[in-house]
Amino acid sequence: MKMNKMEEIWMIIAVGLIIIAMGITGYQAFAMGMGPPSHQEHIDPQAIESHPEFSEPGVYELGDNQYEVIMTLQAFEFQPGEITVPEGAEVTFRMATKDVVHGVNVPHTNLNTMVVPGFIQEITQTFHEAGEYIMVCNEYCGVGHHMMSATITVEE
Numbered sequence: 553m554k555m556n557k558m559e560e561i562w563m564i565i566a567v568g569l570i571i572i573a574m575g576i577t578g579y580q581a582f583a584m585g586m587g588p589p590s591h592q593e594h595i596d597p598q599a600i601e602s603h604p605e606f607s608e609p610g611v612y613e614l615g616d617n618q619y620e621v622i623m624t625l626q627a628f629e630f631q632p633g634e635i636t637v638p639e640g641a642e643v644t645f646r647m648a649t650k651d652v653v654h655g656v657n658v659p660h661t662n663l664n665t666m667v668v669p670g671f672i673q674e675i676t677q678t679f680h681e682a683g684e685y686i687m688v689c690n691e692y693c694g695v696g697h698h699m700m701s702a703t704i705t706v707e708e
């Protein structure tokens with residue numbers, strides 16, 4: 553069967569566009585690290601209190617200008633509720649919820665995520681400006697949702 557010339561040209565263009573699109577997507581995902589989140593660590597929401605890492609929520613100094621915040625979430629509080637870190641430090645938040653889905657948002661920063669039961673959420677943030685930041689829950693979690701917040705003090 554002989555193909556119409558125009559049909560053949562358009563077919564080549566269509567297939568070419570698909571290959572180009574796949575190439576761009578693949579480049580972004582693998583070379584630029586823009587793929588979907590793949591951090592999947594599981595945790596039993598019922599066993600957080602006895603979990604080796606999450607049984608003691610708090611701010612831990614890991615090394616030179618590196619901090620880790622072990623955080624638990626539950627209706628309607630963040631633990632720890634007060635976090636103090638130095639300006640410019642790299643802060644990794646490791647979070648787990650004891651009950652329902654909660655949100656974690658620090659306005660005017662890139663820190664904005666969800667914490668889903670059964671999974672450990674990890675997010676790293678550097679606070680470049682000293683001051684007081686407020687962390688709020690931005691996922692409706694019940695009657696006290698609007699009161700669920702924590703403060704982050706960034707010291708000079």
Ligand code: CUA
Pocket residue numbers: 626627628653654655689690691692693694697698700
């Ligand atoms: Cu927790 Cu809304």
